[in-house]
Structures are given as structure tokens and as C-alpha cells.
Amino acid sequence: MFWRKRKGSDFSAEIEAHIQQESERLREQGMSPEEARAAARRAFGNVMHAEERFYESTRWMWWDHLKQDVHFGLRILAKSPGFTGVAVLTLALGIGATTAIFSMVNGVLLRPLAYRQPNQLYLVREIIPELSQTYPTLPANLRNFRVWQRDCHSFEDVAIVEPLNMTLTGHGEAEQISGGHASANLFEVLGIQAELGRTFLPHEDAPGKNQVVVLSDSFWRERFHADETIAGRSITLDGKPFQVVGILPASFRFPKATQLGAMVEFPSRADYFTPLGLHPEQFSPLGEFDFAAIARLRHGTSASQALAELNTIQAQIAKDEKQGVGLRAALIPLESQVVGDARGGLLLLLGGVGAVLLIVCMNLANLLLVRLPGRVREAAIRTAIGASRGQLTRQLLTESGLIAVLGGALGIWLAYFGVRWLVALAPASLPRLDEVHMDARVLLLMVCVSLLTGVLFGALPAWRVAHAEPQQALKQGSGTTTESSYTRRLRESLICLEVGVGTLLLIIAGLLTTSLVHLLGVDKGFSAEHVLAVDVSLPPQSYTKPEQKQGFYDEVLTRVRSLPGVGSAGWISRLPLEGQEQVDSISVPGHPSNLQAPVANYRYVTAGYFHAIGIPLRQGRWIEPTDRDRHVAVISQSVANEVWPGQNPLGMKFHTGGDEAPLTEVVGVVADIRTVALDEPPLLMIYLPAGPASRNWSGSHASLAVRATMAPAALGSAVRGVMQSVDSGVPILHLRPMAEIVSESVSTRRFEMLLACLFALFALLLAALGIYGVVAYAVAQRRRELGIRMAFGACGVDLRNLVLQHGMWLVLAGWATGLLAALVTGHVIRSLLFGVAPQDPLTIASVTVAVLFVGALACYVPAARTTKLDPMAALRQE
């Protein structure tokens, strides 16, 4: 509208025109020009008042005030660049760290799984009470699954899926691809629709009808260049034609590794899914627990109701099977299973972030409080010339708000890089890592947090300034700008709290570090140093017969052993720390039921493996090349203790698996090893000779362990060359030092520890800055007093100690607070620790030394200045 655009100058011009016209009229009546003009002005009244009224009528006043406050605030901030720089930087670091970590936690923990109503999804695990000592829960069994699907009314539906690797041929180089086969309703249960084409039809998981496949978006893009005509075409998997019926949406992620429970390990990305195509009758009812079962609960049914019904069904199945064992089930919310162990660590980080942000706020409040006396005088003058309390408060809050906005903006910019850095640093095993990024929700939250911190750290000083008595403030001479004892105590408590929070974070960081050290020092049962590990996968087209596979393994072994720098070498079906595989029972003849027999991880090894990986022999002998066709076994120490307690296990015989399996003789006992993770106790291990006749081992995958007499990495290319020269068609999946596998297995812990240390150091740094500020300020405040003391004969060192003492009391009080908090809350982080108690005295002692040292340093630097104090100058200053 026009009037909005009318400018003040236009209005003034109109008034000027009026006065001119009026004075001209008066001149015509006979007045002198000066008289006429004066009379016209008189008749007009207050020009300024009219202009002000015009101005106010055309503006939104609050916007004007804000502009004015911001302008003034910027000037104030620019006047003290040191203060502004420190405040903005502190806040930026605080907000940057918070945003980055929060993005991480948001991506991994808070964002629901990208499935339809993910809170209705539960993982179904089976429980055999007789086995629960070794295996608390088991994956699902196909036959039982069919019974649940038919009889369990608490489930809207239930699906099962099993990881499956297949070889893709006919599209360039043969490639092994990872995916899964599932019941036809898997995507229906998850609530996922194909982006292109369709998912499975209900009948497609029947045997013979299952030659269809859906592809993941990323695989489709990489391998088929997003060719939309692929739908309906056929691709060759494991030599059989599969019709591509659909492409999954790009947002679809499938849980990986053991995120669907122990003993079901999905690869880090699933490229494809095919329907099962298995006869349930092929499966024994109480064996082959291989599948992840995902159930969607019917609406309005609680998990406990569903579990009760499921357990009734399970009991009936067990009764019908008459195997003399019970059968139960467990329902685990899918989300908590997927996020799993990471939850504790991430929540800890979030707590750390909150603590750091709190320290940041306290430091800023402290900075503002230090400036308080000066501001009180300024405010008093402003009050004296008519500013209201509201205006003063608004002005001061605008200032802190400005710091918050500047710091926040810089912080968000830092966070952008922080997130990328964290994602790069984070262990790949962290669930849903690929989904971590800064999203609008996090940004919004951070904008709120920065504004809130602005209000939070600005509110107290603003209130103090606005409520100061102007008379008193002005009465105090120009030289002394004393702060009230109330403000001083407030600032000192803030510093105490900072030191406390810093101490707490340091203790936590120390405990996590100690845990990691303990973990890396744990007796793994093997020695990873100087060991090179190579994983290979034999293409099924060219290696059809067991003898061919054995030929490859033998040839590689012979040639690798003759390489210079190789101490020993041997093959194994799966390396330590790479998880469980080939889990079966150990049944000793005459034992009542094989289900009550202990269960072990079976491994197939060639001669030389134990030497190469460094597993020590306890009793008997190693596996020799001549054992290839014999039924002999080397067992781990815990098998001996469990199966033949108090007896000599050598020469004992057992069935590897069911009673129909051949009797195997124990020829040696080796040390226990960590099979799954360094923090999980050893499992029962049985080593059988690898050979063409190896039962239950396809021989398509194997790992070579090579013990080097030099640095193992240097041996890498030579070993690779040997593999290539034997058969260049065999893909090498991994080639890395064994130490790297060990290191990777603790990567999550290392990451947590690293972040905890970063936080703790950051907190300690901020607290030290805070202490420095308080002591430096106290020295400045007490110049007169110190000068008098000096005049009366105190020497510089006495004064320094006086100041030092004051500062160290604060540090001590803060340290005690933090220590108390650590002792009280220690149990919260117990699950993250390994081999160290939350009250570990050594950690606490080292943290104490660190805190006191840093605190003393922060006090000493400003306190030392007192020794250079000139009493005359200090006293004259008034």
C-alpha cells in the first residue's frame, strides 16, 4: 500500500510547505519575514512531536527497537573483541560438538527404522531351556515358523529370512553377491513396497516357484546402471535363471551383521532377496535354527499377550515331538535389537554432550558476570536518563542473543564437518551409520538450543544489571567497580560446577580407556602379531568337486610356505573373532539326548594353522597332513573341561553332530580362543582336519593364516601373487594383518573412548579457562587490598599464595563434587566397562592428579602476577 511507503522526509516536506505557506500568508498581512515564520511555527506547535507521531504510525515498533538493540549490541561486542571472540568460539565449539553428536545419535538411535510402524515389529527367537546355558536364544526354525504363521493369532503376520550368498554370472566378471532368501511375505511384514515392479507373490516361496529375485536399489544402480527394463528379465544366480520382478526403494535398509540376533549374520549390504523355496519337511523340528523371524503384532495386542500365546504353541510343538526337551520363545522389539549395544555408548555420548554444553553456558555466564560491574554503571546512567528496566533487560538479552546467534551459526557450520568426520571415524559396525546426516529436525533443534543457551547464560546477568540500584552504582567512585559478594559467590559456584563436570567426564573417559587397554591385553588364545590373514571364495562354477577345492588350497599352501619371510601357514574355515559358524553338538556315545549335549563351533583346519595363528598346544598333538581322511579332532581346553571333566580327553571319542555322524577321536587339546569378540568369554571349539571328506563343510570359503618372520604387510603382495598364479579366477575377499581384525573388533569401544576423551579434555580446558578467569579477576579486584598488605610488609610470594589458595579451594571443591557424582552414577556405565570397576582407584587417582595439576596451573598463571605488584601504583589508582 502507498502509505506504508511514504517516507518521513515526504512528511517533513509537507510540514515545511505548510509553514512556508502560513508565513507567506502572515507576511501578506504585514508581518516581517522573521516574525511571520516564527508565528507560523508557533501556530504549528511541536514539529518534532508531529514527526514522531508520523514515524510511529508507519512502523512496527518492535522491529525498530530490535534493530536498534542489535545495532547497539554489535557495537558493544565490537568494542571488546577479546570477550566476543572467546564467547562466540566457546559457544560455537559447544554447539558444533553437540550438533555433530546429536546427528549421530539421531541417525542411529532416535530415528525409527524406515519400515511401516516399526514399533509393532518384533524379532522372534526360540529358546530350548536345556541349551540356554550356552545359547540363551536361538534363531527360528522353518517348521516351527509355519506353525506360528498358521496358529498364532497375536501376529498380524510373521516372516523369516536367512542370509544367502550366490554367484552372479552372465553380466561381466563373475561376482559373489550377498543377500537373503525369505518367506514370500517378508516385505509385506516390513511394510515395504517395490519402487519398480513388485515384491514376492504369496505362492512364490513354494519349492520350484522361487526363481524370482528383487534387487536393492544400490545394487541395481551399480550393476545394471539403473536399467528399468531389467524388471521381467532373467539373471543367472548360482547357474540358475532368476526372473527380476522388482527393485526395492533406495531408502530400504536391511539389518546387518547380528542385528537380527546372534547366529544370523547378514552382510553389511543385502543386494538381493529371493523367496525360500524350501520344503518344511526337510527340516527337523528341533534343529537347524537358522532363520531370523520378524513378526508384526496385531494392533491392540501387547508383546506379553503375544508371547504367552506363542509359548503355548511352542509347548505343544515340543510335546508333539517327544524329544524330551522343552521349547519356548522370546520376542525382542526389532528396533532395540537393531540398535543393540550401541545404545549405551551413544546415550553416554549424549550425556557428555549435554555436560559440555552446560559447561559452555556456565563459562559464558561467567564471562558476562565478570563484565557485570561495568555494565551496572552503564545501566545506572541509562536508567538515570530514562531507560526502563524492560529496555535494559531487552538490550542485555539482545547482546547475549547476538553471541548465541553468531556462536550457533558458526557451530552449525562446524557441525557440518564434524558429522562427516565422525562418520568417517566411526566403526562400520555402528548400526545405520549410512543414514547419519544433519537433517532439518536436528538443525531446528540446534537453532532452539543456541537461542536457549543465549537466554540461559544471558538471563542472570541481565536480571542483575536491570535490578541494580542506579544511585548506589553511581555513588561508587569511578575507579572501583566492585562486584557484590552475591555475584562473586555465584561465579565461584559456577566454576566449581565446571570443574566437577570436567572431573566426572575425565573419570568416565579414564574408565573407558582402561577398559580398552584391558580388552586389548586380554588373553585372546592366539597371537595376532606378524600374522597375515587372507579370505578367499572359490567360484562354484569352476570348483564343483571337493578335490578341486582341496587342490587349490594345497597348492597355495605349498607355494606360500616356500616364500621368503614365511614362518608357517595354514587354512581354516573361519578365523577367530570373525563370529560363530558351524555350530553343532558334541554327542558322546551313551549320552541320553543329543539336544542336551554341549554345543561347539566346528572349524576345519589344515596342518600348520595352529602354528601360524599361534594357538598353543596343551596336550597331545597337532593336526598333521596325514590326518586328512581320518576322523580325528583337536579340541579346545574348555571342551575338555566341559565334556570330560577330570579325565584325560586324549583318545576319547564323540560324534560331531548327531548320532549318525562318524565317531571322532580326540588327538590334541589346544588353548581357548575368543571366537566372537574380545569381551565375550571363549566358546567351545573343535578343530577337524580339512579335506575332501570333511562333513558339513562346503569348502568354498576359507581363510589363510600366514605367520611372517617380518612385517606381515610386506608379505601381502607376495601372497597375493601366489594366489593369482595358482588361479587368477579366485577372488580375494580380504587381505590384511590379523592385528587389524583384532583392532576392528574393538572399533566401537575405541570410538566411544576417543569421543569420551575428547569431551573430557574439552571440558577440562573450559574449566581451566573458567578458573583462570575467576582468579585473574580476583587479582584485579583485590589490587588495593593486596597493595595495602604489601605496604604493611607482606612479600610477593605471600600474596601469590593467598590468591593461589583461594583458587585452589574452588578447584578442590569442584573436584570433590565431580568425584562424588562419579561414585554415585558409576553403575550407569558399568555395562560399557571391561575388567575395571566404576570406582577404579587407579583411574580416580590419575584423574585427581590431572585435575589438580591443570587447576593449579590455571590458578598459578594469574596468581604469579601479584609478585610483580607495585604497592604504590595499586594504592594510587583510586
Added chain:
Amino acid sequence: MQGTLDLLILRTLIFGPQHGQGIARAIQQTSEEELLVEHGALYPALQRLEECGWISAKWGASSNNRKARFYSLTSAGRKQLVKETAKWKRLTAAIARILGLEAEGS
């Protein structure tokens, strides 16, 4: 009284476009110097009326060839004038009655 000045301005403009000083003079003359309008108060009132859309304004030349901002009545302003005049008449009549009664009573 609230709105009195507005009413007087609208009434003055019924004779054609006029600038601020002219309006002030006209009110003074028509009321036979009885109503002394503080000129400074006139302009915020004109601004207000303009915002209400009752009058419109544009710069032009005055009779003695000076630049001046001329105000004229809009049709909305005309309606408003009729309404306000009627209201004013009712109000003054009511006041007159009260004052008359008082005069009789005393």
C-alpha cells in the same frame, strides 16, 4: 473530543481538494476563529484518515505556485462523513438536552 478533528477535516474537503494549511485556515475561518486548530495536530490526523482510505493525497501546486500536498475526499470518506455527521448531530442533541435540563433545573 475524539473524532472531532477528523469530522472537521472531512467536512472541509467536501468543497474540493485542499492542502493542509488550507484545511487549517478553512476550519478557522468557517468557525469564525472560534476553533483554533493546532496545525501540528492536523498532519497526524490527515495521515490517519489517509490510512483509513477516507481521503487521498497527492503533491501539486498551490494557488501561489508553491508545492503542496493536496488532500481530496474519497467515496468511502464521503460515506464516513455522512455517518459521522449524523452521529455528531445525535451526540450534540443529546448533550444539548442534558445541558438544557440542567439549565431548567437550576
